[in-house]
Amino acid sequence: MNWFICINEEVTGPFPTDKVLSFSSEEEFNSIQAKVWGSQLDHWLKYDNWVNSHQEIINNKSKPKPKNLIWYFAQNSQSAPVGPFNKTTLIEKVAEIESKDQVLIWAKGMEAWASLFEFNDILDSLNISRRKHPRAPLTGQVILKDEQGQDFIGKVNIISPGGCGVTNVAGLKMGDIYQIEIKSSAFYNTITAVGKVLHEAGPNSYGIRFEKIHVESQSTIISYLKAQGYMNKTASAA
Numbered sequence: 638m639n640w641f642i643c644i645n646e647e648v649t650g651p652f653p654t655d656k657v658l659s660f661s662s663e664e665e666f667n668s669i670q671a672k673v674w675g676s677q678l679d680h681w682l683k684y685d686n687w688v689n690s691h692q693e694i695i696n697n698k699s700k701p702k703p704k705n706l707i708w709y710f711a712q713n714s715q716s717a718p719v720g721p722f723n724k725t726t727l728i729e730k731v732a733e734i735e736s737k738d739q740v741l742i743w744a745k746g747m748e749a750w751a752s753l754f755e756f757n758d759i760l761d762s763l764n765i766s767r768r769k770h771p772r773a774p775l776t777g778q779v780i781l782k783d784e785q786g787q788d789f790i791g792k793v794n795i796i797s798p799g800g801c802g803v804t805n806v807a808g809l810k811m812g813d814i815y816q817i818e819i820k821s822s823a824f825y826n827t828i829t830a831v832g833k834v835l836h837e838a839g840p841n842s843y844g845i846r847f848e849k850i851h852v853e854s855q856s857t858i859i860s861y862l863k864a865q866g867y868m869n870k871t872a873s874a875a
Contacts, residue, residue, distance in 0.1 A: 638695055640675045642684075647715050651743070654691060661688065676709075676721055676745070711750070713739035728762045737765070744836060746811040751835060755846065757795060757802060758838040772797035773867040777821025779803050781832075783813060791841070793819050798858050800832065800846040807841045809834050814848065823861055828854040 639651030642660070644667060657673060660666045661684075671684035677694050687694075708727040709720030712734060722730065731740060731753065740753040754760065757772065775796040781789040781803070791806025801819065809815070811834050819828035830850035834843050 638675060638677070640673050640687075641718055643672045643674065643681060643717060644670050648711065648717060651749070654695070658688065658691075660684075674718065681717065707745040709743045710753075711741045711743075714741065714750075718743065724759070728759060731759070732763055737763075742836075744811075747836065748812040755835055755844070756838075757844060771862050771867045773862050773865045775801075775819075775821055775823060775861075777819055777823065779806070780818045780820075781806070781809065781815040782817075783815055789815070793821070796828075796858055796861070798847075798850075798855050798862075800835070800844065802838060802842070802844055804839075804842045806843070809843050811835070811837060811843075815845075817845070817847075824857050826853065826857060828857060830854060 638654060640654065640657045641648055641650035642652065642657065660671070661668055668684045672681040673684055673687035673691075674681045675694070677697065682690070705723040706721040708722045708724055709718045710727060710731055711718050719730065720727070727742075731737065734740060737753055741750040742753055742756055742759070743750045754765075772795050775793055777793045779791050779793040779801070781791075783789070789806050789808055792804050793801050794804050795802035796819070801817075803809075814831060814833050817828075817830045817832045819830075821828075828850075830847045832845040832847050835846045836844045838844050
């Protein structure tokens with residue numbers, strides 16, 4: 638189970654239980670000002686109160702939450718997380734935020750919070766087209782290899798210099814790193830990269846961020862985007 642820490646209105650996390658408990662032994666950690674929150678809690682707890690009751694909270698299964706209530710958001714890195722929601726409600730809540738530039742999203746299974754602009758499917762639902770990297774639809778095959786050498790084969794449906802969207806592939810884990818090969822009739826060469834699964838976009842569909850990509854592969858993607866007319870589509874966020 639993961640937890641978030643709030644000190645002087647600055648939120649950090651998520652952290653595993655053992656890590657949060659270890660904070661008390663750090664000289665610079667202010668346990669009096671610190672508050673703790675997790676998905677099993679309805680409100681923030683003072684750190685000392687959380688230490689005394691955390692095991693009971695973890696063991697409390699009297700109010701299980703539906704599996705689809707896994708999404709949280711924060712208006713910026715200093716604001717408290719809000720949730721959990723299903724994705725539909727999350728989108729409705731984020732749509733009400735006037736300035737979305739600093740909105741952060743987190744879902745169960747993610748290693749860390751990520752910018753709203755990393756979630757292409759949510760951006761589409763919000764009718765926001767501005768992204769860190771221009772992207773374009775793509776038809777092709779994707780092969781992902783994990784650290785154990787197991788292959789996962791599916792389809793790529795979106796491509797950008799910073800990542801891709803994949804579908805029809807089961808078993809990927811959020812936060813895991815994969816060797817990636819993308820083959821498409823739109824490219825002369827195979828795109829090779831190392832990517833991290835950032836979030837699950839739907840059943841057997843994932844958003845992947847490139848951690849490393851060969852310079853020739855990145856150039857091929859950029860050339861494709863230019864040819865498709867997507868490089869200049871950077872409308873402002875709603």
